Amino acid sequence: MNMPTPNNTLNIETVLKKIERTRQARRHKFYLRDEKITLSHGSGGKATHNLIEGVFAPAFSNPLLDTMDDAAIFGPTESGPRLAFTTDTYVVSPLFFPGGDIGKLAIHGTINDLAMAGAKPLYLSAGFILEEGLPIADLRRIVASMAQAANEAGVAIVTGDTKVVQRGKADGLFINTAGIGLIDTSRSIGQTQLQPGDRVLLSGPIGDHGIAIMLAREALDIETDVKSDTAPLHSLVSALLAAAGQDVHCLKDPTRGGVATALNEMALSSEVSIALDERAIPVRPEVRGACEILGLDPLTIANEGKLLAIVGQEQAAAALNALRSHPLGREATLIGTVQAEPQGMVFLRTEIGGMRVLDMLVGDPLPRIC
Amino acid sequence: MNMPTPNNTLNIETVLKKIERTRQARRHKFYLRDEKITLSHGSGGKATHNLIEGVFAPAFSNPLLDTMDDAAIFGPTESGPRLAFTTDTYVVSPLFFPGGDIGKLAIHGTINDLAMAGAKPLYLSAGFILEEGLPIADLRRIVASMAQAANEAGVAIVTGDTKVVQRGKADGLFINTAGIGLIDTSRSIGQTQLQPGDRVLLSGPIGDHGIAIMLAREALDIETDVKSDTAPLHSLVSALLAAAGQDVHCLKDPTRGGVATALNEMALSSEVSIALDERAIPVRPEVRGACEILGLDPLTIANEGKLLAIVGQEQAAAALNALRSHPLGREATLIGTVQAEPQGMVFLRTEIGGMRVLDMLVGDPLPRIC
Known part of the structure; x- marks a missing residue:
């Protein structure tokens, strides 16, 4: 078996070979039979994997995406640091729930995707889809909750976008947060890195x-x-x-x-x-x-x-x-x-x-x- | 008047003072009177500015966001390169139109926001909100169009997310793309940089x-x-x-x-x-x-x-x-x-x-x- 070396140094050929074999195995395991999108495709479970492997992964394939970790890791320049980059869209219903709200969730979720890559979260973006008729008081409450969550975690929301759709074309509001984090070690953390005995x-x-x-x-x-x-x-x-x-x-x-x-x-x-x-x-x-x-x-x-x-x-x-x-x-x-x-x-x-x-x-x- | 120096070198105090004055001026100019979201809040025009200045800008305020350019620019480390980071959500209707589709638009739009910051576009994220019942053939067509647009522009989609909402809670599909670009000069390009005579x-x-x-x-x-x-x-x-x-x-x-x-x-x-x-x-x-x-x-x-x-x-x-x-x-x-x-x-x-x-x-x- 072609395992990563115990000290986790990155052998790029081994990793690429591994990714290719995993993708082959996944294609075999995940087969998209459906003709229309169902709620199961958003479950995060098997139907989501069928959709990803049947539609997104083959079309967008590249070595960074193909690891299928929650964040992509790259060095924008040869000498500079490595960064993690991730995105998540939030459509939770209801917007407010015991323990939080969609805004807090959108901040924490993207911070967590960066953290799981071993990255220090630095900057977030926020993209809003608002439904016509949404009370601005609700929006203010959600935005305040996002700001508080970001402040507490020491990250800044540095860029954003707002779209509005007609009543009945969304459900209150949806939020996308993308995030950038800094990786300050040469450690390789990811779902291809498990070893027997762990x-x-x-x-x-x-x-x-x-x-x-x-x-x-x-x-x-x-x-x-x-x-x-x-x-x-x-x-x-x-x-x-x-x-x-x-x-x-x-x-x-x-x-x-x-x-x-x-x-x-x-x-x-x-x-x-x-x-x-x-x-x-x-x-x-x-x-x-x-x-x-x-x-x-x-x-x-x-x-x-x-x-x-x-x-x-x-x-x-x-x-x-x-x-x-x-x-x-x-x-x-x-x-x-x-x-x-x-x-x-x-x-x-x-x-x-x-x-x-x-x-x-x-x-x-x-x-x-x- | 406190203008940037002609050679465009960045005096941070001058810039921050300028940003603060501009924000004050904007608050005066843009006043949010509405109690509910209307379609005008998504126009990109005056009502969008009212919403941004009345809700988002004061809550999320930080020096990177406050420039209100289409991309945020930062150096993740002191010695490393400067990067541009931007996000945009696409809700265009219809999904297919003469000259393009929502997928192509989502790739081009985020590439363009990076380019307007003087950055070389490198990596994109893609976040999808799919409506239950969306034909998977339509999704495939849009994803293929995104892949082609990304390939032609030399950028890679490196991370993604998919959510599904019930029928009637979205409108086919919405796409968010965030992007990272590399800035390889010390040039300051942005909407605070205009000078008389330009x-x-x-x-x-x-x-x-x-x-x-x-x-x-x-x-x-x-x-x-x-x-x-x-x-x-x-x-x-x-x-x-x-x-x-x-x-x-x-x-x-x-x-x-x-x-x-x-x-x-x-x-x-x-x-x-x-x-x-x-x-x-x-x-x-x-x-x-x-x-x-x-x-x-x-x-x-x-x-x-x-x-x-x-x-x-x-x-x-x-x-x-x-x-x-x-x-x-x-x-x-x-x-x-x-x-x-x-x-x-x-x-x-x-x-x-x-x-x-x-x-x-x-x-x-x-x-x-x-």
Whole structure:
């Protein structure tokens, strides 16, 4: 098997070959049969991958895009620093929900995509689509929330754009944020970097964001006070990288599609297997309860303030300590290990002692979660 | 008057003071009275400025944003190169129109925003909002058009995102493109840089894009073959900068709001006056005819493949020659001059010898033009 060398130095030929093989494997796995866009294509799960691999990836193919990480990494000049560049559009409904709003989410989400590339977030853009009739008071509240989130995280919104569409042609407002971050090491972090023996760390309990949105949206008779976990994760990442040095192989925030989808993407990209221990995965009782009532699997529910870290075995304990020492990682746990075979698969050792394949999210139980 | 020094070296205190005064002046000029979003807020004209100055600018204020140029310019590290960063969202209706489609427009528009900052476009992001039910054949056609436009312009789409909303919550698809470009000179190009005596150059006939969209949208009994002028302007800008050296003070592509709005923005930002000669402004007969029938002023109609260049008097002839030597600038003309007074105003010497104030676009005769 053509693994990255243990010290993570980048052999460009190896990486390109790996990317090509992964793309071939994905094309085989992801096949777009649909003739029209369905809500599932926005799930972040299997249908989204079908769409990406069936339409976007072949048309736009280039070495930076083909890694399919959440951010593209490049050096604009030979001698200058490396930068990370990412984009995300937010269509969450409702616009305001327990724990946050679409504006805060748009800032945190793009900060997190940069942080997961090991980058220090610097600058954001903001593109708005406003529906005719949107109360300007709502817009002011969302913009104030964005400004506060950006200030607190130490990033600046430096460029923007506003469009308006007729009533009934959008849903209140949609926001796109793109972001630029600075990478100040030669470390290669990404979903092609997993190695057998690596440990899988999770920074805290899962499912809060998705369930909070679900409960805010539906008039359900479930009394809980679940709040979105939306949070900027860049300082948690800094702490982790400081503690575990060159041994952090991949970082990913399990948003749409949840932990199950994020880990499947890694297993496919790195051609490894991931084995999880279900009992080790923290889920708040109220989230678990809501999932049971609604027939949902917490492993496929979106999070907006959690991260998965794949860390070499030697540094795993130090990495876990670093996460737990940070306010956003106090409940961090070791949830699994990376294995060589069978490639591209994620397994779950269940609470009752069985073993099941954990696939990506199929369908979309919670459309417009972010 | 506190003008930039003639050689365009950047005195940071002067620039910041200028920005602050301009912002004060703008707040006075632009006052947001509305309680709800209207289509005019998306026009690119006066109502858009009211919204930006009333909501976005005060909340997000920072030195990079406050210049209000189409791209933000920064050096991510002290020693490294300067970069330009910009974003634009595209909601044009219909998705396909004579001369182009929403995808081509999204690539060209962001390339042009980078080029107007004097930057070489490098990388683009693409964020899609898809409406449930969109035919995947339409999406494929748009994505292929984006890929072709990017390839032809030598830029790569390196990161992306896809969201789906329910039927009736969007209008087919919307695209956001953000872009990063490289600035390889110390030249300061921007709308605070105009100086009395500068010449105003226009790269070709105006109004084609707006009228093409209007005619594609409405079942009007006007028989013409007006096509959108959508084009990537970065190589035209390269030719211009090579010819006119440090004497190019500002570049702007007059999109939403047209030439009238673009020049008013410059006059306000630089605290100068601009005098135009109406007879010198090229408008194709078929565009002029359509404007007369529809009661529109070509000076307020969107263009997607034209630029305004403000050039010091000495180099104006060389600049005009450079534009005319390029396929996209063959019909370039000198249309006016910059004057010291009255600050913030644009005047038009009309064809019949009169003089009128040319204001920004008020209202929005052509919503969703880009």
